[in-house]
Amino acid sequence: MTSITAQNILDENGYTTSDISLINCERLIDNAIDYINLMSDRNISNLAGTEGSKTVNVNSEEAPIIKFLAGLLVRAYKDKGPNTAISGLSVTTLIQDPQYDLLKGAVEKGIQRLREIQVSYG
Numbered sequence: 001m002t003s004i005t006a007q008n009i010l011d012e013n014g015y016t017t018s019d020i021s022l023i024n025c026e027r028l029i030d031n032a033i034d035y036i037n038l039m040s041d042r043n044i045s046n047l048a049g050t051e052g053s054k055t056v057n058v059n060s061e062e063a064p065i066i067k068f069l070a071g072l073l074v075r076a077y078k079d080k081g082p083n084t085a086i087s088g089l090s091v092t093t094l095i096q097d098p099q100y101d102l103l104k105g106a107v108e109k110g111i112q113r114l115r116e117i118q119v120s121y122g
Contacts, residue, residue, distance in 0.1 A: 003057050004047075004055065006047075022051075032066055064110060072104065
C-alpha cells in the first residue's frame with residue numbers, strides 16, 4: 001500500500017504551499033481519483049482525515065496514476081489563468097512541453113491498464 005497526501009504531491013512535483021494550499025491540492029487529488037474511478041471502473045476512496053492533512057492509501061497499481069494525474073492538475077492550477085504572466089509562454093508552449101506529453105500518456109496508459117486489471121479480477 002502507498003499513502004498519498006497533498007504534501008507528497010507538492011514535494012514530488014517541486015511545488016510548495018505558496019504555489020497551492022494543501023486544501024486546494026487535496027481537492028485536486030480527489031478530482032484525480034474521481035476521474036480515474038470513472039474511467040477505469042475502480043472504487044478508489046477519496047482522501048480522508050482533517051483538511052490540510054488528509055491521506056488515502058492505495059495499491060501500487062493505482063498510486064502512480066493518481067500521482068501523475070494529480071501532478072498535472074496541480075500544474076494546470078498553478079499555470080492557468082490571467083494571473084500567470086510569463087513572457088513568451090503560450091498555451092501551445094505548455095501543450096508541447098515534453099513533461100506534459102509524458103505524464104498525459106502515462107495517465108492514459110495507466111487508466112487502460114487499471115481497466116484491464118479490474119476486468120481480470122472482477
